[in-house]
Amino acid sequence: MSRSSRKGPYVDIKLLEKIEKQKESGARAPIKTWSRACTVVPDFIGHTFSVHNGKTFISVHITDNMVGHKLGEFSVTRRFTGHGGTKKEEAK
Amino acid sequence: MPRILGVDIPNNKKVPYSLAALYGVGLKRAGVVCKECQIDPAKRAYQLSEEELGRIATYIESNFVIEGNLRREIQANVARFKEIGCWRGYRHARSLPCRGQRTRTNSRTRKGKRKTVANKKILRK
Numbered sequence: 001m002s003r004s005s006r007k008g009p010y011v012d013i014k015l016l017e018k019i020e021k022q023k024e025s026g027a028r029a030p031i032k033t034w035s036r037a038c039t040v041v042p043d044f045i046g047h048t049f050s051v052h053n054g055k056t057f058i059s060v061h062i063t064d065n066m067v068g069h070k071l072g073e074f075s076v077t078r079r080f081t082g083h084g085g086t087k088k089e090e091a092k
Numbered sequence: 093m094p095r096i097l098g099v100d101i102p103n104n105k106k107v108p109y110s111l112a113a114l115y116g117v118g119l120k121r122a123g124v125v126c127k128e129c130q131i132d133p134a135k136r137a138y139q140l141s142e143e144e145l146g147r148i149a150t151y152i153e154s155n156f157v158i159e160g161n162l163r164r165e166i167q168a169n170v171a172r173f174k175e176i177g178c179w180r181g182y183r184h185a186r187s188l189p190c191r192g193q194r195t196r197t198n199s200r201t202r203k204g205k206r207k208t209v210a211n212k213k214i215l216r217k
Contacts, residue, residue, distance in 0.1 A: 063176065065175065065176045069178055072179075073178040073180070076179065076182065
């Protein structure tokens with residue numbers, strides 16, 4: 001079920017404000033955020049975010065290809081390290 | 093075998109089912125084609141005249157993306173996902189389902205044939 005187009009994309013207002021501030025000051029420090037559900041809008045292009053994955057922040061540099069995706073899509077919450085076997089355990 | 097846009101379509105099937113042999117044309121679109129080109133869908137493919145084939149070809153070409161072009165388009169989309177490093181790209185790269193399906197069982201279409209691990213249960217203990 002997709003979001004009603006009447007509402008428009010969900011964008012975290014606080015993030016937008018921060019982007020505005022950065023644009024004025026010209027600073028390009030990564031913005032820390034927990035807002036994984038926030039849609040990437042064209043204003044974000046060129047900025048860097050540190051998106052929380054539940055444990056750490058993963059830095060995401062926004063390019064024009066990423067517009068329309070959610071921030072969380074770029075910050076993986078689980079990493080598959082391979083199935084355990086005796087060989088692998090011995091190697092460790 | 094009549095040829096449409098460089099692809100042979102099966103002779104003895106009814107026109108819509110025969111057209112569905114084209115990549116990018118399924119039954120739904122084949123029905124639309126028949127309607128728009130005013131071709132009796134009960135007709136068999138070998139009964140189509142040259143002129144009718146031409147009509148079908150021009151209609152399909154101007155309205156749908158099919159065959160090689162469609163394949164390329166899909167590939168380009170997947171490549172984009174991989175390039176931007178998003179979750180879907182990661183799932184494509186590992187040929188796992190991209191849309192949140194379970195992978196504990198099933199998803200054999202994406203994962204391919206079962207790779208049996210010998211003594212899996214014993215090792216776990």
